[in-house]
Amino acid sequence: MNRVPLEKKILSDNDRVAAELRERFSECGTLCLNLISAPGSGKTLLLETTLASLPCTDRVAVLTGDIQTDNDAARLRRFGFPVKQITTGGTCHLDARMIERHLADWRLQDIGLLFIENVGNLVCPSSYDLGEAAKIVLLSVTEGEDKPLKYPSIFFKSELLVITKCDLLPYVPFDIAAAEENARRVHPEIEIVRVSCTSGGGFQEWLAWLEQRKRTHLATRAGELV
């Protein structure tokens, strides 16, 4: 029997396309953020509220993934920014080729901030690199505070945790301090913002995080160009 060492990543094909995308994002100065959560945690509403608060002159675009329907794209298009729906037809996550294909007729030079709204799923999307600068995980207060321990992968890989629907805290038995502690047990460096898109609470912190992240992205890019 001949034992042949393979020693490569199982998803090396996806990772290669993701690396090409990352290079293009870097060349064009596009900050790409990959939003991941369970279904119903409020990804689309967070994006709607974000787009509503930005001037139309901001160079923002959204790719939004779902298994079926273009409902989310219809919701997000109302704000005047370019939005495209990725309908996976059954696949439970987005992969780098889907992103590459859907970006084909957009000029990345014209996009400063690209949001990717992944398919609602807290497990599978965490395995697929999309070329993003950062993953962002959302957790709503109507879920369990132990989710970071039950689904550690996505909390480990995300730069930011957005705790959503915080206006409901008085009505649900959600221990927000425990949720944050659990996220930090998995990923001690994770940043956390608490928001409510309904009341607007915490929204300025989210926008400030975006601004800061744009600045560090451009600074990193400038460093690479030197």
Next chain:
Amino acid sequence: MHEIGIANSILDAVRTEVARHPGGKPRKVAVRIGELAAVNGDALRFAFEILTGDTDLDCLELEIEICPRRQRCTCGIEFNVIAYELQCPQCGEQRTQCISGDQLELAYLEIEEHEMEEHEPSTA
């Protein structure tokens, strides 16, 4: 459910490698899955069996090594993480660095090489 896609990628890699060994029969492929990789070993095995059944690869065995999360401390030691305890067991340092645990890697492939049939010249 993305384990089907993962299994498919493993089989693509196997087929690519087998093409380099004409006549060889692949017998076992080994993979390493980190605890933080969000891949379920049982689901992967199930997907792998479904995808290989009644194909040229239906005798191919899948070996899965589950890899724990490992942290490194500035004091120099490396340790496996149990129950999310990231504190250094030697010096008590709270801030330790993750060095592995999210891998999704192909390790090796065992191929049974084709043995050339030898035909003794007939002396009859």
